[in-house]
Amino acid sequence: MISASNATDAAVIEAFAGIAALLDQTPALIQRGRFLDCDCLLGPASHAFHASIRQGRIVDLTPSPALMRSWQFSYRASVAAWVEYWQPAPRPGFHDLLALTKRGEAVLEGDLHPFMTHLQYFKDVLALPRRHFATAVS
Amino acid sequence: MNGVIEPIVGRYVHVDIDGEMYRIYFEESGTGIPLVCLHTAGSDGRQWRHLLADEAFAKNFRMIAFDMPWHGKSNPPASWDGTEYQLTTARYTQTIRAFCKALKLDRPVVMGCSIGGRIVLNLAIDHAAEFRALIGLEAADFQAPWYDTSWLNRPDVHGGEVCAALVSGLIAPQSPDNSRIETLWAYKQGGPGVFKGDLYFYRVDGDLRGRVEKIDTKVCPLFLLTGEYDFSCTPEDTKRTAAAIGGASVTIMEQLGHFPMSENPEQFRRYISPVLDRVLAAETVADRSGRR
Numbered sequence: 158m159i160s161a162s163n164a165t166d167a168a169v170i171e172a173f174a175g176i177a178a179l180l181d182q183t184p185a186l187i188q189r190g191r192f193l194d195c196d197c198l199l200g201p202a203s204h205a206f207h208a209s210i211r212q213g214r215i216v217d218l219t220p221s222p223a224l225m226r227s228w229q230f231s232y233r234a235s236v237a238a239w240v241e242y243w244q245p246a247p248r249p250g251f252h253d254l255l256a257l258t259k260r261g262e263a264v265l266e267g268d269l270h271p272f273m274t275h276l277q278y279f280k281d282v283l284a285l286p287r288r289h290f291a292t293a294v295s
Numbered sequence: 296m297n298g299v300i301e302p303i304v305g306r307y308v309h310v311d312i313d314g315e316m317y318r319i320y321f322e323e324s325g326t327g328i329p330l331v332c333l334h335t336a337g338s339d340g341r342q343w344r345h346l347l348a349d350e351a352f353a354k355n356f357r358m359i360a361f362d363m364p365w366h367g368k369s370n371p372p373a374s375w376d377g378t379e380y381q382l383t384t385a386r387y388t389q390t391i392r393a394f395c396k397a398l399k400l401d402r403p404v405v406m407g408c409s410i411g412g413r414i415v416l417n418l419a420i421d422h423a424a425e426f427r428a429l430i431g432l433e434a435a436d437f438q439a440p441w442y443d444t445s446w447l448n449r450p451d452v453h454g455g456e457v458c459a460a461l462v463s464g465l466i467a468p469q470s471p472d473n474s475r476i477e478t479l480w481a482y483k484q485g486g487p488g489v490f491k492g493d494l495y496f497y498r499v500d501g502d503l504r505g506r507v508e509k510i511d512t513k514v515c516p517l518f519l520l521t522g523e524y525d526f527s528c529t530p531e532d533t534k535r536t537a538a539a540i541g542g543a544s545v546t547i548m549e550q551l552g553h554f555p556m557s558e559n560p561e562q563f564r565r566y567i568s569p570v571l572d573r574v575l576a577a578e579t580v581a582d583r584s585g586r587r
Binding site: 246255256259260274280 | 439441446460464465468523526
């Protein structure tokens with residue numbers, strides 16, 4: 158995996174923490190996830206978040222580790238991979254969640270059923286910081 | 296009449312494939328060198344509509360895109376009893392050759408994308424003399440799998456949604472939104488298990504490693520073009536394949552992914568136009584030297 162600086166780490170964690178609010182401002186995406194209820198672990202491999210999703214909304218986003226918190230599936234990627242994924246036009250190989258798993262920059266684990274039934278939803282939710290991230294770190 | 300009518304015409308042809316009749320839907324436009332276009336796994340011939348509507352290409356090429364059986368408007372055969380559909384190398388090759396024969400095409404050019412690109416390599420290995428040129432888009436002798444195809448057809452996952460969501464990542468981020476949505480729409484419309492059945496050829500039966508070395512590009516020129524954003528058939532996969540074939544032309548296409556002809560037709564045209572020019576130039580030379 159490629160590495161990133163501490164400042165970049167902090168920027169990625171901050172961007173991740175803002176995903177729930179960005180989702181709240183995206184009603185079409187919430188509508189697409191309206192049948193989804195699940196608890197999952199998402200984010201940077203070193204600083205993942207426990208996400209509780211109810212009817213397509215992220216109702217709780219807690220930094221890990223959280224004592225004895227269960228999750229159904231996890232999608233965790235290197236900080237540098239999130240930085241690349243959130244570019245306005247990501248580089249080839251860094252432009253899709255499954256491109257990242259194929260190249261070893263991300264790991265997908267657990268019971269994948271909710272992830273696969275809502276694959277485009279998760280791709281789009283996790284891409285929400287793309288609108289602001291490049292300007293925020295430049 | 297006020298509506299704009301495109302030059303593309305669609306018809307059905309009844310084709311004998313290995314002793315069974317299939318009703319195959321095809322669309323065509325243009326006159327000249329026959330150019331048969333093969334769609335990707337789980338989609339249909341609509342992917343080629345921009346190419347077929349291209350007035351400049353239509354002056355020199357009779358462009359034909361057909362829907363494989365089980366795809367688009369080509370139904371499964373009358374004998375199908377609902378058993379799991381699986382495309383094999385042999386069946387895919389038979390289908391293309393039978394379709395070309397049914398339309399009495401004289402040494403057509405065949406251009407295929409993805410599984411269509413893979414089968415083009417098989418045509419080059421075993422039947423090169425039947426074709427004027429072969430063009431493989433997103434083509435390689437093999438590529439590493441990146442997901443479990445059992446997710447594509449199971450009752451607790453919406454097949455159309457998951458097929459489209461999986462392949463959405465293969466489209467370049469620069470591709471226009473409307474073209475991206477149209478490309479994915481075909482995946483959402485596919486029959487249950489058809490995409491998965493096509494991938495049986497791609498993943499299991501159609502491994503051409505160790506066979507592409509037999510391709511003789513002096514018998515039939517081979518052009519390979521792959522989009523830089525295709526992480527299924529990567530540029531490295533295509534380059535590795537071409538390295539084993541003497542004389543194969545390789546182009547890596549910028550700002551394109553796995554569906555160049557449908558995800559960004561304008562960008563694709565920049566790359567396919569010079570290839571078609573070369574096919575045309577070779578034809579002119581052959582005519583002049585009386586080799587036809």
